[in-house]
Amino acid sequence: MSVLVLAEQRQGQFRRAAFETVREGARLAGQLGAPLHVAALGSGIEKSAAALGGYGATKVLVVEGDAYTAYLGEAWAAAAAEVAKRVSARTLLLAATSLGKDLAPQVAARLGAGLVADCVALAVTDGEIEATRPVFAGKARVRVRSAGAPLVLTLRPNVFPAGNPTGPPAAVERVEVPPCPARSRVVGVETAAGRTVDLTEASIIVSGGRGMGGPENYRILEELAREIGAVVGASRASVDAGWRPHSDQVGQTGKTVSPNLYLAVGISGAIQHLAGMRTSKVIVAINKDPEAPIFKVADYGIVGDLFEVVPALTEAVRKRKAAEGAA
Amino acid sequence: MKLVACVKRVPATDTRVRVAADGVSLDPQGVEWIVSPYDEFAVEEAIRIREKLAGSELVVVSLGPAEAAKEIRTCLAMGADRGVLLEDRAAYARDVSSVAEALAGAIREIGPDLALFGRQSVDSDSAGVGPFVAALLGWPVLTFVRKLELGDGLVRGHREIEGATEVVEARLPAVVTAEKGLNEPRYPSLKGIMAAKKKPVDIRPAPPLAPRTRVVALELPPVRPPGKVVGKGKEAVPELLRLLREEAKAL
């Protein structure tokens, strides 16, 4: 009756979302009085897996092999389900990343488990897990429990704190699972140009909407982003206008993000945009229309022309950094 | 080629959510219902394949209340050939597994080469049913597909992952879930709407499957504490910066 965390890595590196999931799994296991197991799939990950110890794993079960170099749902789901069975997992946690969202339902199907996707809070109530997840594009939430079956839960990245690494390195133990013939394969990966951190993993996001007026004006957002270590996002209006790629879109039909800081620049705050960013910790709005709905969810707002406010903000941050550097 | 597209009847995206008296479901009073937007991408893509490959058939499958026949008709008007409605008056009490098991049963019976789903339904927002069905059927799945190509017993999909686009190939039969950008769904033409009236919709009870999860409460999200307008124009910038650093500790 254990808790199993499936920690996600890419190219041998464990992702921050993996640390968050391990930390949360350890917390839940503690509250449930259940053993915690942590597992990872990949090739050449035995060294890096030890780092999960910093987040509460004492041991990491590693499924190693060339078959796990690239992510493939069928093979990974078969291996993950096998590990879950061996450790008698009642609760399986994954990060709600593109990989986790693809994998979790397939594992749940193989385990006869229920799926609770994209959780934003987990608690132990009456000795069982109660998960909170947004529905209706964030306009409401449900609190969900098991109806008797094991549960596979995915955790929205950036919501659960990973904290600083504390524990000693984890022991790593290899587990062998029977290979699963896969009828799919990755034939190519095109890395998005110039982007190192994905929107969903960014801790600060500066998004520009229709108010930006044109693709060339995003330069001022990029300058601000560089100063404050942010990634640039967009509203659907600016994506539909062809100013920004779809991968930048935040909202109901774009990405769901919850950074520490979200700056909405020239974005009105339509309900479908809020769906993607309302769980951000701090929201700032810069908009010339004082009636814009974005001000209703913003913690801080400036009413004004973005072409005046944004460069001033960039300049102020730059000056502040220079002053601190000199001090 | 035989194609299935699974579509869900959902509240329109601008619906104001009110919690029903039971405390766990949406109050349906005054709600307008639509085909879940991502499912339209799935249907459109399937219609395009069917139009290209002679002798193809597209079956639209939905699990929902009797009223969901309307959403099936919308898809028939777009160009699908026939519909299957797995009727369940309490469809909205189902969870991912109890929907997926029912759909997988219907798909197995129809026996398509390709089953298309939306990336996620815009009410439950799980993005779970498509890959869940694939695993039940033992088929490969390509999720969040933005570009699709078919050839020689294979399907190839471009899917966005964090910071990259991945191209994945799968052998048929397979499941695909549609992401925005895959296509521009057409509006049903008047001719399509007329034709849809004559297309068959097979209505049968959905298998009564117990959900594996239970909703204990549907709630409105916590209201964000009222924010403050720091000021007007660039004069407000120093104060904003101070608040972000000292009060919010966000910079």
Ligand SMILES: Cc1cc2nc3c(=O)[nH]c(=O)nc-3n(C[C@H](O)[C@H](O)[C@H](O)COP(=O)(O)OP(=O)(O)OC[C@H]3O[C@@H](n4cnc5c(N)ncnc54)[C@H](O)[C@@H]3O)c2cc1C
């Ligand atoms: C099914 C569906 C799904 C959708 N999904 C999404 C989604 O995923 N993401 C999304 O964002 N939207 C989505 N939308 C669209 C959404 O309804 C809005 O149309 C969209 O968010 C508007 O984008 P915007 O705020 O950039 O543009 P607008 O609403 O046009 O707002 C522009 C804002 O910029 C301000 N402005 C203009 N010039 C300046 C200036 N010089 N200085 C300061 N402020 C200025 C204006 O006051 C205005 O508030 C969806 C809609 C539907 C129906």
Ligand SMILES: Nc1ncnc2c1ncn2[C@@H]1O[C@H](COP(=O)(O)O)[C@@H](O)[C@H]1O
């Ligand atoms: N009741 C249903 N009937 C038909 N298809 C459904 C139903 N529920 C979900 N789906 C399909 O599964 C996809 C993902 O749904 P979900 O897992 O609820 O986000 C949807 O976009 C639909 O294609």
